[in-house]
Amino acid sequence: MVKNRSDGVSFGDALIGALEEAVAFERGELEGVRVDRVEVTARDVKVEPPPTYSAARIRGIRKGLSLSQQVFADMLHASPSAVRAWEQGAREPDGPSRRLLQVAESHPEALADTLYGKRIAEMKKDGWPRIAAERPAKPYGTE
Numbered sequence: 001m002v003k004n005r006s007d008g009v010s011f012g013d014a015l016i017g018a019l020e021e022a023v024a025f026e027r028g029e030l031e032g033v034r035v036d037r038v039e040v041t042a043r044d045v046k047v048e049p050p051p052t053y054s055a056a057r058i059r060g061i062r063k064g065l066s067l068s069q070q071v072f073a074d075m076l077h078a079s080p081s082a083v084r085a086w087e088q089g090a091r092e093p094d095g096p097s098r099r100l101l102q103v104a105e106s107h108p109e110a111l112a113d114t115l116y117g118k119r120i121a122e123m124k125k126d127g128w129p130r131i132a133a134e135r136p137a138k139p140y141g142t143e
Contacts, residue, residue: 050098055089061105062087075114076100 009017024030053061062072062083069087073080078097085091093101103110 050095050102053086053093053098053101055087057105058083058093058101059087061101065104065108071115075111076104 021030025033025035062069065072067075069083070080073083076083076097077100078093082091082093082097086093100111
């Protein structure tokens with residue numbers, strides 16, 4: 001047999017060992033082996049891609065939330081120049097940014113806890129909640 005692995009075990013031997021271990025696991029013969037299983041897999045569901053956003057739609061989301069470009073960029077963890085370019089139609093947001101724009105548009109309250117300042121505002125205008133909490137600035141991960 002060809003020994004092409006760094007531990008000196010051939011691929012064939014490693015494959016047979018793995019198959020024997022899988023059979024033993026299925027029979028319940030292995031103890032202490034932890035397997036994490038999830039209930040929802042790609043076999044069960046399909047995830048819709050995020051929508052595309054025009055410059056006007058992005059500007060509308062930001063203005064609907066009554067945020068400056070800087071604050072909107074900070075909330076999305078994007079650069080202000082990226083938000084400016086999106087709103088001018090010079091660039092299109094990438095996949096993760098499009099998903100965050102979708103959240104900002106559909107569920108702005110989900111991103112509201114990232115905003116904080118001196119004033120506490122909870123007002124609605126045109127169906128857009130404006131929520132900012134008053135709290136001291138603390139680095140993430142500190143209590």
